[in-house]
Amino acid sequence: MYPIVKKEKLADKIFLMDVKAPRVADNCLPGQFIIAKIDEVGERIPLTICDYDREAGTITIVFQTVGASTERMSHLAVGDAFMDFVGPLGQPSELCVEENLEETKKKKIVFIAGGVGTAPIYPQVKWLKEHGVETTVIMGSRTKDLLFYVDEMREVATQLCVTTDDGSYGFHGMGTNQLQALVDEGQEFNWCVAIGPMIMMKFVCKLTKELGIPTIVSMNPIMVDGTGMCGACRLVVGDQVKFACVDGPEFDGHLVDFDQAMSRQQQYKTEEGRAMLALQE
Numbered sequence: 001m002y003p004i005v006k007k008e009k010l011a012d013k014i015f016l017m018d019v020k021a022p023r024v025a026d027n028c029l030p031g032q033f034i035i036a037k038i039d040e041v042g043e044r045i046p047l048t049i050c051d052y053d054r055e056a057g058t059i060t061i062v063f064q065t066v067g068a069s070t071e072r073m074s075h076l077a078v079g080d081a082f083m084d085f086v087g088p089l090g091q092p093s094e095l096c097v098e099e100n101l102e103e104t105k106k107k108k109i110v111f112i113a114g115g116v117g118t119a120p121i122y123p124q125v126k127w128l129k130e131h132g133v134e135t136t137v138i139m140g141s142r143t144k145d146l147l148f149y150v151d152e153m154r155e156v157a158t159q160l161c162v163t164t165d166d167g168s169y170g171f172h173g174m175g176t177n178q179l180q181a182l183v184d185e186g187q188e189f190n191w192c193v194a195i196g197p198m199i200m201m202k203f204v205c206k207l208t209k210e211l212g213i214p215t216i217v218s219m220n221p222i223m224v225d226g227t228g229m230c231g232a233c234r235l236v237v238g239d240q241v242k243f244a245c246v247d248g249p250e251f252d253g254h255l256v257d258f259d260q261a262m263s264r265q266q267q268y269k270t271e272e273g274r275a276m277l278a279l280q281e
């Protein structure tokens with residue numbers, strides 16, 4: 001069992017938990033994810049690792065309640081435990097690998113985080129700061145009440161821009177508007193990492209393609225086994241079929257077929273859709 005040692009409500013429907021999982025904490029790197037299962041009957045929930053403490057043996061996860069399983073998870077308290085907490089899964093972020101550090105230091109990196117996408121971006125920016133790499137972070141949400149980690153991110157980002165769609169905090173607009181404004185000011189970027197809702201990543205990629213900025217996105221589609229066997233998380237990237245759980249979760253955003261990924265996600269929301277997709281696997 002994997003006990004919850006800390007729980008915090010970060011914003012409306014957004015929760016943080018520290019879970020004791022020493023083996024995962026020992027081996028994980030930014031960009032990887034875990035699959036949590038509450039009990040025998042619970043669904044498998046894939047979540048990107050948001051932070052880790054190797055000494056304490058804990059993993060930090062941040063999640064938003066979007067369905068029955070995450071709603072159940074939000075009712076767990078400190079002292080409760082997950083039955084399964086499998087990981088680290090997937091590939092670490094290319095930017096946060098020691099061997100790539102010299103190359104990474106040459107990059108002018110902008111991160112764009114939307115909604116809970118802030119959570120997986122935080123450990124990457126923190127790792128980069130610890131290794132002497134400068135970053136710009138644009139983090140946005142619909143409204144001020146849904147923002148979290150602003151102070152934490154300010155500690156690790158070289159430049160932080162906060163945006164809200166309704167203008168209730170920071171820049172009034174979306175992450176793409178803020179990026180365009182920075183570029184118009186004369187700031188230069190040659191690497192972008194975008195993590196957030198698929199629709200947001202799609203529009204970031206549209207803009208960065210026009211601006212000629214290579215862009216990495218983190219895809220978090222429906223996952224079932226997390227081992228490349230079930231096909232649930234498959235995506236079309238360029239002319240290839242990839243599995244987000246083993247080949248990703250990070251991919252070249254300019255090659256991802258977002259429309260196909262979003263339509264699969266929509267279909268998965270219904271029982272019939274799930275049955276239909278299972279037949280196609």
Ligand code: FES
Nearest residue numbers: 224226228231245
């Ligand atoms: Fe089954 Fe990726 S979750 S193949």
